[in-house]
Amino acid sequence: xxxxxxELSEKxxxxxxxxxxxxxxxxxxxxxxxxxxxxxxSFRVLGPxxxxxxxxxxxxxxxxxxxxxxxxxxxxxxxxxxKPLILRLYGQARVVHPYDSDWTELAAxxxxxxxxxxxxxxxxxxxxxxxxxxxxxxxxxxxREQLTTWATKQGPEGVQKYWHDKNxxxxxxxxxxxxxxx
Numbered sequence: 210x211x212x213x214x215x216e217l218s219e220k221x222x223x224x225x226x227x228x229x230x231x232x233x234x235x236x237x238x239x240x241x242x243x244x245x246x247x248x249x250x251s252f253r254v255l256g257p258x259x260x261x262x263x264x265x266x267x268x269x270x271x272x273x274x275x276x277x278x279x280x281x282x283x284x285x286x287x288x289x290x291x292k293p294l295i296l297r298l299y300g301q302a303r304v305v306h307p308y309d310s311d312w313t314e315l316a317a318x319x320x321x322x323x324x325x326x327x328x329x330x331x332x333x334x335x336x337x338x339x340x341x342x343x344x345x346x347x348x349x350x351x352x353r354e355q356l357t358t359w360a361t362k363q364g365p366e367g368v369q370k371y372w373h374d375k376n377x378x379x380x381x382x383x384x385x386x387x388x389x390x391x
Contacts, residue, residue, distance in 0.1 A: 211339040216257035234283040235275035243271035266324040274379035293341035302331040308389040324360035
């Protein structure tokens with residue numbers, strides 16, 4: 210049976226901390242809806258109504274573009290082992306880029322990663338659980354290392370060039386402001 214809460218309980222925070230995978234959904238009023246899977250030890254709960262996640266360099270940058278135009282974000286966790294549960298966090302997020310004043314403070318919550326692109330800081334205004342009985346069981350094997358290996362080989366200048374070439378606009382042409390002077 211689904212339930213709604215105004216904030217995360219300790220039990221739900223423990224559930225989040227046990228997860229290796231989460232999904233992020235964003236959209237603007239007139240853009241495509243974007244849903245992205247995330248992993249790599251990139252999620253932290255800072256309080257009952259505040260979460261952050263470290264975004265890594267990828268082929269697109271939809272989430273950033275959407276959040277800067279319309280701050281709505283939904284984050285979903287699913288239990289793939291143990292008791293079935295789906296947990297959704299709804300709220301308003303903001304993007305923190307490496308050139309922003311609070312980057313150092315927020316990025317310090319995560320292990321260093323050469324592919325780190327931005328941090329999303331979300332104020333949670335609704336927490337919803339549902340049964341998750343239709344979610345199959347899956348076993349975690351290990352993290353993929355390709356992104357970290359790629360970013361290390363590129364070096365900071367190569368990653369910045371990639372951002373310049375591939376991450377400045379969403380699929381719908383919305384700017385991401387990934388580069389300071391963009």
